[in-house]
Amino acid sequence: AQSVTQLGSHVSVSEGALVLLRCNYSSSVPPYLFWYVQYPNQGLQLLLKYTSAATLVKGINGFEAEFKKSETSFHLTKPSAHMSDAAEYFCAVSEVGDDKIIFGKGTRLHILP
Amino acid sequence: NAGVMQNPRHLVRRRGQEARLRCSPMKGHSHVYWYRQLPEEGLKFMVYLQKENIIDESGMPKERFSAEFPKEGPSILRIQQVVRGDSAAYFCASSPRTEDEAFFGQGTRLTVV
Numbered sequence: 001a002q003s004v005t006q007l008g009s010h011v012s013v014s015e016g017a018l019v020l021l022r023c024n025y026s027s028s029v030p031p032y033l034f035w036y037v038q039y040p041n042q043g044l045q046l047l048l049k050y051t052s053a054a055t056l057v058k059g060i061n062g063f064e065a066e067f068k069k070s071e072t073s074f075h076l077t078k079p080s081a082h083m084s085d086a087a088e089y090f091c092a093v094s095e096v097g098d099d100k101i102i103f104g105k106g107t108r109l110h111i112l113p
Numbered sequence: 114n115a116g117v118m119q120n121p122r123h124l125v126r127r128r129g130q131e132a133r134l135r136c137s138p139m140k141g142h143s144h145v146y147w148y149r150q151l152p153e154e155g156l157k158f159m160v161y162l163q164k165e166n167i168i169d170e171s172g173m174p175k176e177r178f179s180a181e182f183p184k185e186g187p188s189i190l191r192i193q194q195v196v197r198g199d200s201a202a203y204f205c206a207s208s209p210r211t212e213d214e215a216f217f218g219q220g221t222r223l224t225v226v
Contacts, residue, residue, distance in 0.1 A: 009153070034214065043117070043204060043217035044156075090155060100146060100169060101206075101215055105155035 002027040002093045006104035014112045019078040021107050023091030033074045034092040035065055086111045117207050119218035126195045126225050134190040134221045138207030145188045146215060147180060150202040162188060195225045
């Protein structure tokens, strides 16, 4: 069964600094991988997804993630943090042929002025 | 094309009452998913439905919870005899196919008093 582990429930970075949110997955078959963002009192919005095409995936708002099969990782990065990036970020996995998306517990990103 | 619509946004119920949460998927989407989010927790999969069929209910509590997605009308998540532990945000998502990204509604925040 697939699973997702997000390292760090809270991450703080200074405005303008690199954002790195870590995600490791477990899957017995090639996975689909997703990053979602949730702003306070809102639903989830898809940032980007990996579906076995390019290993480096570019998403919205300047975010990108790299699929590394050898490390079973799908870390989310952004070169320069902005105050508006403060939110909760969820990594998720789905398997080909399965019907549901499994989410990690989330990482809350804090941006320091 | 309106997004996934959930109502009500906020619902307060006394212990023992019934809660009905509604979800209208995006136009053209026949796959509906329900997730529950507890404070400081990720999203937990509850149930996956297609029109008139429950495909996967492995995340549903065995008692008091039920879901439906009729041929006409929204999907309904029903919680009978609510208890304080049912207080959570319930999110609905829809997709046109299982391998496509899921679009989330803004959630229903259930408070049991």
